[in-house]
Amino acid sequence: MLTDWVVMPTCLPLVLRRCHACASERLRPNGKFRVNAHRKLIDAWLLALCTTCGETAKLTVLERVNVRSVRPELLDRLHDNDPGLAAQLLQDPVVRSRNRIALDWDGAWCLDTGGTDHLDREVIDVSVRFAARVPVRPVRLIAEGCDLSRADVERLITEGRLVSAVRLSGKLSGDFTFTLKR
Numbered sequence: 001m002l003t004d005w006v007v008m009p010t011c012l013p014l015v016l017r018r019c020h021a022c023a024s025e026r027l028r029p030n031g032k033f034r035v036n037a038h039r040k041l042i043d044a045w046l047l048a049l050c051t052t053c054g055e056t057a058k059l060t061v062l063e064r065v066n067v068r069s070v071r072p073e074l075l076d077r078l079h080d081n082d083p084g085l086a087a088q089l090l091q092d093p094v095v096r097s098r099n100r101i102a103l104d105w106d107g108a109w110c111l112d113t114g115g116t117d118h119l120d121r122e123v124i125d126v127s128v129r130f131a132a133r134v135p136v137r138p139v140r141l142i143a144e145g146c147d148l149s150r151a152d153v154e155r156l157i158t159e160g161r162l163v164s165a166v167r168l169s170g171k172l173s174g175d176f177t178f179t180l181k182r
Contacts, residue, residue: 002177003124005145006112008131012087014104015048015059024052026104029090031083034058035075042067044078046086046095059099061089091133109134113145124180135171138164138178146180156180 015027027048036043042065045058061078062070077085089095090103109132118124128141142162143150156162164178 001125003118003126004114005126005128005141006131007109007128007134007136007141008112009087009105009109009134011108012083012090013108013134014051014106015090016102016104017057017100019050019053019055020057021055022050022053024050026051027057029059029086031086032081033061033078033086035078037067038064040067041065042070042075046089059095059101061095087132105134105136109136111141111144116147119147122182124182125177126180127175127177129175130173133173135173137171138166138168138176142168142178142180 012029012031015029016025017027018025019027028051029046029048032047034045034047042062043060044062046061048057048059049055050057067075074085096102118126124146126142126145128138139150139153139157142148143153146153148156153162157168161181162168162178164176166172166176168178
């Protein structure tokens with residue numbers, strides 16, 4: 001029987017970029033936007049606060065874009081400070097490369113295993129789905145979901161009792177499946 005696990009974000013991740021006021025390397029996005037219009041052109045930024053000094057930094061979302069080319073629903077979401085839009089924009093590779101940022105997901109996600117009834121079975125088939133592109137080590141997910149230590153998971157992989165079609169070393173942010181034989 002296939003068990004479904006879901007990796008879900010619990011809050012916005014930290015932004016890894018140097019603060020312009022102090023030496024801190026981490027910014028906390030607060031989900032608020034600043035929108036500024038210049039005649040027919042519009043700028044929009046996602047605001048983030050330095051975790052050390054509290055200074056506000058702006059992450060460019062739109063820059064000198066004609067107002068007519070912006071979808072009205074996007075403009076409404078920017079004006080309403082939609083937290084879902086903030087999460088969506090932080091995941092956007094174009095926004096990340098434009099602002100030269102990386103994301104720190106430590107403590108910003110959780111694993112929903114749907115209960116502990118799978119822990120008693122000899123063979124466990126699990127499908128892991130990511131609700132957002134959260135880079136996580138599969139060994140850590142499996143250890144947390146099966147109530148094992150990471151060393152035990154590594155041992156099961158080397159013994160061939162934990163198998164998957166994807167490589168379980170490194171980090172993944174896409175869906176995968178695995179089978180565990182106890």
